[in-house]
Amino acid sequence: MKKTKHISTPSLTGTTRFKVRFSEVDSMRIVWHGNYACYLEDGREAFGSEYPGLGYRDIHASGYGAPIVDMRMQFRSPLRLGDEAVIETRYMNSDAAKICFEYEIRRADNGQIVATASTVQVFTNRDGELELVNPAFYLEWKKRWGVK
Amino acid sequence: MKKTKHISTPSLTGTTRFKVRFSEVDSMRIVWHGNYACYLEDGREAFGSEYPGLGYRDIHASGYGAPIVDMRMQFRSPLRLGDEAVIETRYMNSDAAKICFEYEIRRADNGQIVATASTVQVFTNRDGELELVNPAFYLEWKKRWGVK
Amino acid sequence: MKKTKHISTPSLTGTTRFKVRFSEVDSMRIVWHGNYACYLEDGREAFGSEYPGLGYRDIHASGYGAPIVDMRMQFRSPLRLGDEAVIETRYMNSDAAKICFEYEIRRADNGQIVATASTVQVFTNRDGELELVNPAFYLEWKKRWGVK
Amino acid sequence: MKKTKHISTPSLTGTTRFKVRFSEVDSMRIVWHGNYACYLEDGREAFGSEYPGLGYRDIHASGYGAPIVDMRMQFRSPLRLGDEAVIETRYMNSDAAKICFEYEIRRADNGQIVATASTVQVFTNRDGELELVNPAFYLEWKKRWGVK
Numbered sequence: 001m002k003k004t005k006h007i008s009t010p011s012l013t014g015t016t017r018f019k020v021r022f023s024e025v026d027s028m029r030i031v032w033h034g035n036y037a038c039y040l041e042d043g044r045e046a047f048g049s050e051y052p053g054l055g056y057r058d059i060h061a062s063g064y065g066a067p068i069v070d071m072r073m074q075f076r077s078p079l080r081l082g083d084e085a086v087i088e089t090r091y092m093n094s095d096a097a098k099i100c101f102e103y104e105i106r107r108a109d110n111g112q113i114v115a116t117a118s119t120v121q122v123f124t125n126r127d128g129e130l131e132l133v134n135p136a137f138y139l140e141w142k143k144r145w146g147v148k
Numbered sequence: 149m150k151k152t153k154h155i156s157t158p159s160l161t162g163t164t165r166f167k168v169r170f171s172e173v174d175s176m177r178i179v180w181h182g183n184y185a186c187y188l189e190d191g192r193e194a195f196g197s198e199y200p201g202l203g204y205r206d207i208h209a210s211g212y213g214a215p216i217v218d219m220r221m222q223f224r225s226p227l228r229l230g231d232e233a234v235i236e237t238r239y240m241n242s243d244a245a246k247i248c249f250e251y252e253i254r255r256a257d258n259g260q261i262v263a264t265a266s267t268v269q270v271f272t273n274r275d276g277e278l279e280l281v282n283p284a285f286y287l288e289w290k291k292r293w294g295v296k
Numbered sequence: 297m298k299k300t301k302h303i304s305t306p307s308l309t310g311t312t313r314f315k316v317r318f319s320e321v322d323s324m325r326i327v328w329h330g331n332y333a334c335y336l337e338d339g340r341e342a343f344g345s346e347y348p349g350l351g352y353r354d355i356h357a358s359g360y361g362a363p364i365v366d367m368r369m370q371f372r373s374p375l376r377l378g379d380e381a382v383i384e385t386r387y388m389n390s391d392a393a394k395i396c397f398e399y400e401i402r403r404a405d406n407g408q409i410v411a412t413a414s415t416v417q418v419f420t421n422r423d424g425e426l427e428l429v430n431p432a433f434y435l436e437w438k439k440r441w442g443v444k
Numbered sequence: 445m446k447k448t449k450h451i452s453t454p455s456l457t458g459t460t461r462f463k464v465r466f467s468e469v470d471s472m473r474i475v476w477h478g479n480y481a482c483y484l485e486d487g488r489e490a491f492g493s494e495y496p497g498l499g500y501r502d503i504h505a506s507g508y509g510a511p512i513v514d515m516r517m518q519f520r521s522p523l524r525l526g527d528e529a530v531i532e533t534r535y536m537n538s539d540a541a542k543i544c545f546e547y548e549i550r551r552a553d554n555g556q557i558v559a560t561a562s563t564v565q566v567f568t569n570r571d572g573e574l575e576l577v578n579p580a581f582y583l584e585w586k587k588r589w590g591v592k
Binding site for chain 3: 466467469470471473476478525
């Protein structure tokens with residue numbers, strides 16, 4: 001993945017742990033790759049608990065939507081039924097009107113890397129139109145958490 | 149399942165066919181039971197194409213919601229990756245303000261029964277409150293399709 | 297639901313808590329009914345942690361499968377994004393070669409009932425054929441936990 | 445996305461059409477981004493019907509697995525309940541022991557682009573270990589369909 005330049009002092013990170021469910025495992029007896037989209041969502045949720053104000057409901061209450069426009073995942077090592085893993089979700093600052101996260105999923109027992117991922121969200125107004133300017137609530141959120 | 153009295157002259161039925169997806173199969177290499185809720189939804193969708201006016205968007209446009217309040221499934225024989233099956237969705241008339249369906253899923257190749265199921269939907273108004281009286285649009289739908 | 301006679305001294309129960317995920321909510325902004333199959337699975341998993349020996353991997357290691365043959369759900373009150381709920385999973389003893397559970401899902405904040413459900417699992421051998429006799433490992437599990 | 449050099453004479457492409465299901469739509473009333481992993485799977489399935497021999501079961505029968513190690517999606521325009529769309533799945537040849545696909549999802553009514561995506565699969569042997577050399581069945585598949 002070609003990195004865009006991110007300037008992030010300090011690094012905001014949320015961490016959460018999960019256990020693989022039976023329904024997440026496919027016929028190869030590993031977690032079906034599509035289910036990682038849920039894990040990333042859990043990661044953003046956990047991040048939102050650490051640094052409140054950037055959750056789906058906060059964004060919605062401010063009159064915006066924040067759909068995902070780009071999602072990338074690299075799968076390094078499979079998870080199996082009953083495995084436990086840790087998701088680290090790191091906020092990547094950008095001047096553009098975007099919310100960028102990078103994710104690292106590791107096995108809980110030995111720290112082995114399972115997958116890395118990234119997502120980019122943009123802002124839309126109530127009519128679903130793209131907002132090119134950073135919404136006020138987002139600039140305030142950045143300020144509150146010391147993101148420059 | 150204890151049957152409530154259904155009076156249904158004529159029997160309205162919709163039929164659709166599907167092929168098992170990789171993501172629907174679990175580690176026992178059969179369709180994970182929870183995925184049948186999607187198949188029933190496909191069945192209602194196919195029914196709605198045969199007898200228009202009872203789809204989610206029709207109900208929503210009339211100012212109502214129709215959440216499922218009861219769902220029952222009996223699994224007789226498993227489906228595996230690549231299997232094709234047919235869902236028959238039968239409307240079960242009732243005087244109460246409810247939408248009742250019964251379903252039969254059979255293998256497409258030999259007609260073997262895979263599962264039977266039933267769902268009951270009630271009506272809610274815009275505020276999510278239960279409607280005990282049959283909505284006008286629903287009575288019209290019944291009349292249109294000769295359901296007495 | 298017509299109850300079959302259950303004789304269960306003592307009552308084995310497992311409890312777990314969950315928070316509604318964004319991906320579980322539908323366009324009516326309530327948890328899509330099909331997702332409750334996952335919650336019931338979480339309930340069985342939590343039960344299995346309380347009374348080990350009846351999980352998917354235990355059953356598989358003993359040379360059996362335990363597919364669900366009957367699942368019933370009654371939805372009383374919807375869950376919304378961010379809501380937290382508690383699942384109580386109760387083992388219902390039966391002399392037949394079956395694993396029967398009943399479930400109660402309640403809101404974590406005020407105890408309001410959200411849904412009730414039941415599942416029945418049967419045993420299959422390595423060739424996927426139905427086992428009509430209680431497997432030895434299951435009789436031992438019952439004995440271990442004082443189920444008569 | 446940084447493209448690796450692909451030499452593909454002729455261009456093998458499979459096409460399939462789908463309709464958005466109720467259960468695929470989220471509370472913003474658009475298809476939840478995670479569900480596109482299913483659509484890509486439908487795309488590969490359709491490709492496999494056009495150019496048989498590269499489906500999950502073919503690969504499995506040849507003694508291999510082909511897990512996805514990289515998945516990228518760009519979302520351009522949302523799909524809503526009842527929308528119909530077409531997925532074009534294009535095989536991207538590579539000398540490495542990989543299966544690479546690129547995908548384009550367009551609205552069925554006006555051809556508007558909805559999403560683009562790519563996946564990379566590698567080969568694993570029966571023990572789940574990475575195979576760095578192209579399996580014989582894969583080289584035969586390439587030969588059969590004129591991929592050089």
